Amino acid sequence: MADLLAWWNRFHGCGGDSRLGDLQRALLTRLATDRMRFSEVFEPSWSHDGDGWHFWRFSYAFPGFRNDPTSDMRDLLAFCRPFGDELTGQVRTLLSPVLDPAVFLPLLGLAYDTPTSWRVKLYLQFRDDAGDEPLRVASRLTGRTDLHRLFRKRSLHLVGIDLGAHGIAGAKLYFLQPRIPSRDVPRGGRPVELIEYLTNAGLDELRNLLVIHRMRRRDDPYLENPAELDFALQDNDLCWEDLAASPTLRKVRRGESPSPLATLESGFRIGVRRISVSVGGTEKLTVYYVPTEVDDRPGRLLVVSC
DSSP: OHHHHHHHHHHHTOTTOHHHHHHHHHHHHHHHHHTTTOSSOEEEEEEEETTEEEOEEEEEEOTTTTTOHHHHHHHHHHHHGGGOHHHHHHHHHHTTTTTSTTEEEEEEEEEEEETTEEEEEEEEEEOTTOTTHHHHHHHHHHOOTTHHHHTTTOOEEEEEEEEETTEEEEEEEEEEEEEEEGGGOOOTTOOOHHHHHHHHTTOOEEEEEEEEEEESSTTOTTTTSOOEEEEETGGGTOOHHHHTTSHHHHHHHSSSSSOHHHHHHHHSOEEEEEEEEETTSSSOEEEEEEEOEEEEETTEEEEOOO
16 A cells, blocks of 8 residues: 555655644554454455546445544544645544444545646435435535525435535535436436446446535535446446447557556456446546455465455
8 A cells, every 4th residue: 555655646746745744644554453354344446537547445334433533533533634734624524424323434534646636525425214314414514504495305424515625616426326227317307428338238226326526615506416336346347348338448558658647557456346427428537446455464475355
């Protein structure tokens, strides 16, 4: 993991940002304990869009929060502290409903491009059996009082709040569709090239699909429109290689030689877990992965296949 973080720093030319050094130390300290109790709490991702490649991205889950909220809150806020006391205080305030019975666990992450272009990402994941309570919590966090009207009888799996140097920069709502025919995937009448490719290749349905709605400002009139679709490969009996021939992946890989993605894949053993595509085009693709080399004990490297 330390080597992966160092590679991100080199790619983005940000190794001199002391905030990232402080964050990396907090991450590695926390993971040294968590990796002995939980699997895959640290989930890196890479993204490609019209602005190019983005590798300094991750989310970190706190599955033991209910058992030890004091120390988990301390370590979660330690991830935020390099970005200032004001932001840290905002995250603390936003976490006020974290012990609500509807909340399953909190996650914290970062998307970093330059010293002036970054987002701290706070998520609350909800229990699958929480009913309408997640929408109530999300309304409280986002200030949108119309969520029940807009998303009646929808299962809210996750709410995400993006924070930048000037406060809250946006929010995301992730609605779960346990099973849906691939031809009926919500897309607001707009194309989703990767879904069309998988459908034509014989994927009849998508399981555990997350339909993502973005709120770019509090009164965003387009919140009701799906912005992205997110799904896990394993849930749908897919392998990363199954997507390699898709136009979506071919567009991402062509151009630079060697491609930064090829450099990442040749330098690290990683397992792709999820993929997220934008609705209405292929300008944005996000891939979530985990390192699969585990330092089992001093002097021994265990390579985990996936």
